[in-house]
């Protein structure tokens with residue numbers, strides 16, 4: 001080997017030091033911005049005559065059948081459906097292999113929105129179900145009957161495994177259909193969907209054409225008639241349209257989608273909680289008042305105190321507008337709610353926060369930004385093992401443009417970001433471990449494009465950041 005001269009030794013030293021500084025800079029600038037490039041064309045809605053929007057055959061046949069949890073523990077299910085020709089029956093007939101056929105009676109409602117009149121919207125709550133049991137149910141009694149089934153969750157307990165699906169901002173484009181198909185065919189097998197808001201995007205059509213609420217109900221039935229979707233409101237559910245004389249926010253949404261908010265002491269269907277298996281799930285509304293002294297503020301303050309981690313170790317929060325988002329789209333829209341509630345999330349050691357709104361994917365490190373007090377200048381997020389991981393999963397596939405424009409450099413708190421459509425699963429194994437995986441639509445059904453082992457913040461508060469490994 002040739003001997004180096006003094007000048008070349010200095011040059012080599014400079015290269016080493018420069019390399020070290022550069023690698024430090026990369027670490028400081030946060031995690032991974034995926035180089036995956038998806039197609040750039042704007043996605044379009046599926047046409048109204050698509051097979052996924054097909055009206056079921058038969059006189060007054062129930063359509064848009066969907067279920068959600070009907071109480072706080074998972075022993076009740078709300079069954080909803082729409083009939084078009086006439087109100088028909090509000091009764092749900094249901095049974096399991098171990099019980100005889102029973103009936104439950106509900107209510108019917110309709111609404112008008114500008115020049116649109118809804119069909120007959122039925123909501124029936126089935127109560128006193130047995131845990132972990134497959135039930136069959138029939139709607140449309142008296143005319144065309146349709147049969148479906150669901151499986152109730154296991155009894156709430158600290159080590160009960162359970163797999164949640166995560167979908168946000170779904171819409172009804174060709175990409176939305178791919179997202180739903182990928183969720184259905186994911187071998188991880190989600191048992192219930194945590195939906196983080198923005199359902200059908202009817203408000204993007206002229207006069208908020210509510211026909212698109214109906215098509216979305218028919219499109220999603222193939223999943224939501226068989227497993228509960230836990231609803232969060234997004235901005236596209238507001239449907240505030242004074243130019244059309246429609247000034248009551250959330251009118252179509254609240255008529256069509258019921259949630260068990262009273263069971264958790266909430267006074268409005270936009271914020272509530274449920275327990276399911278080993279998880280305590282708190283749903284918040286980015287579009288209802290959340291400042292001090294508001295109903296949502298008082299409710300959340302009480303709610304966080306109620307969470308018993310020895311019963312439900314996993315504390316999950318759903319909301320629509322993300323608090324941490326390093327895309328330029330919707331930048332800082334979640335900031336005022338973050339200022340109000342982030343100290344509580346750290347104090348109560350929330351495990352994970354799922355949000356939508358930004359049509360892309362992003363996962364954060366565990367960090368918080370709660371030290372700032374107007375005058376001290378401490379306003380940069382810092383690593384915090386008591387803080388949640390924030391995940392933006394608003395990548396369901398709606399027709400609004402995909403968020404591709406990112407803030408640069410990638411902030412230190414951002415672990416992974418990618419502008420692709422997809423869905424995720426959160427697979428709770430026991431009180432200490434959960435496996436999280438994000439799936440992009442371009443991959444095979446079993447492929448996880450981003451993943452993380454979550455360590456529970458109450459039972460196993462060990463550093464689980466992916467960049468440290």
Ligand SMILES: [Fe+2]
Nearest residue numbers: 198234235357
């Ligand atoms: Fe949104």
